[in-house]
Amino acid sequence: MTSTVRLGEQARVAALDEAVSLDELRLAARNHGMPLEALRDDLTPPGLHYLLVHYDIPFVDPASWRLTIGGHVYSPIELDLAALTARPRVETVVTLECAGNGRARLLPRPVSQPWLDEAVGTARWAGTPLAPLLRESGLLDGAVDVVFTGHDHGTERGVEQDYQRALPIEEALGSDVLLAYEMNGAPLPPQHGAPVRLVVPGWYGMTHVKWLRDITVLASRFTGYQNAVAYRLRADADDPGEPVTRILPRALMMPPGFPDFMTRRRIVDAGSLVLRGRAWSGRAPVVRVELSTDGGQSWTDAALGESLGRHAWRSWSARWDAIRGEYELCVRATDEVGAQPVDPLWNLQGMANNMVQRMAVTVR
Numbered sequence: 001m002t003s004t005v006r007l008g009e010q011a012r013v014a015a016l017d018e019a020v021s022l023d024e025l026r027l028a029a030r031n032h033g034m035p036l037e038a039l040r041d042d043l044t045p046p047g048l049h050y051l052l053v054h055y056d057i058p059f060v061d062p063a064s065w066r067l068t069i070g071g072h073v074y075s076p077i078e079l080d081l082a083a084l085t086a087r088p089r090v091e092t093v094v095t096l097e098c099a100g101n102g103r104a105r106l107l108p109r110p111v112s113q114p115w116l117d118e119a120v121g122t123a124r125w126a127g128t129p130l131a132p133l134l135r136e137s138g139l140l141d142g143a144v145d146v147v148f149t150g151h152d153h154g155t156e157r158g159v160e161q162d163y164q165r166a167l168p169i170e171e172a173l174g175s176d177v178l179l180a181y182e183m184n185g186a187p188l189p190p191q192h193g194a195p196v197r198l199v200v201p202g203w204y205g206m207t208h209v210k211w212l213r214d215i216t217v218l219a220s221r222f223t224g225y226q227n228a229v230a231y232r233l234r235a236d237a238d239d240p241g242e243p244v245t246r247i248l249p250r251a252l253m254m255p256p257g258f259p260d261f262m263t264r265r266r267i268v269d270a271g272s273l274v275l276r277g278r279a280w281s282g283r284a285p286v287v288r289v290e291l292s293t294d295g296g297q298s299w300t301d302a303a304l305g306e307s308l309g310r311h312a313w314r315s316w317s318a319r320w321d322a323i324r325g326e327y328e329l330c331v332r333a334t335d336e337v338g339a340q341p342v343d344p345l346w347n348l349q350g351m352a353n354n355m356v357q358r359m360a361v362t363v364r
Helices: 022-030 034-042 081-085 130-136
Strands: 066-071 077-080 090-097 118-127 147-154 158-167 178-183 197-199 212-218 249-254 266-268 271-280 286-292 303-307 314-322 325-335 356-361
Touching: 022 158, 034 066, 034 249, 034 271, 077 081, 077 130, 081 178, 081 286, 118 271, 130 178, 249 286, 271 286, 271 325, 286 303, 286 314
Parallel strands: 066 212, 266 356
Antiparallel strands: 066 077, 090 118, 118 178, 147 158, 147 212, 178 197, 249 271, 249 325, 271 314, 286 325, 303 314, 325 356
């Protein structure tokens, strides 16, 4: 488990005039973003919540499901679903965002799942905290990483694998990390990791391993594909890069008016409008949201609503006196560390692109 995986096929960047491929369209058909009109909901219905499935959705029978916790521990643990759900239960509202959100807006475009802005959703997750289980297993001195293995299996850039991600031991022992078995008050749907998934509030979605099967404590750094090769901020193929971790600040606007079918350009009537949306960050609390009606040339402050919790998005609203014409609306969030960039910060895999949202609007 700790051996270094080979790089496999290189990540590819599309030519500037290259259209989205059939392979990318197949990915986009299997995975989906949250329709932006769903920003009206505090909690995203499971069918509208963004979805990314790396390989296939496995069928995992809840009656025979088992979770093992082992590796660099004194007393390995095995639990069935009844034993897990009998443990102390907690609920937490968490905004999840895919690390590749915004990838398709980069130029040149990294070839992969072609996300625009919608790879996000917020749900109330229920489960049992992970930290007590890790402690009950008797962590041995020198524990470094905790590896989470799902039931989903496939190949990625030439490397055959079970989907695995690791957290540093200090992160895995965080009080808010959950083994979740409910989403918005109901058992997890199959596509969201039934019967049990990992929820790591504040981290990008690749960390929240679904269809959880094994938890393994290591006395060394995990060098599996999803940590060492995928989900890294690289300038080029020779750059080892920095790991993608916590969600950077982002704000999105609920589309006003009604859309043109093909272009999604919004059409609104002139007059006073209240624009609304959500803002979030996994690294620090959101402290400001700003709106621009001129493509990011000038900005005005929006009003912030109450937070749904320290790991959840918060609402914002702003009044716009719309005059007939063509506009590009933008919105950006600022957390306690800094603001969203107006322009994208390019990287080879198209990760953590939190450039501001841009929305074309016709005022009639």
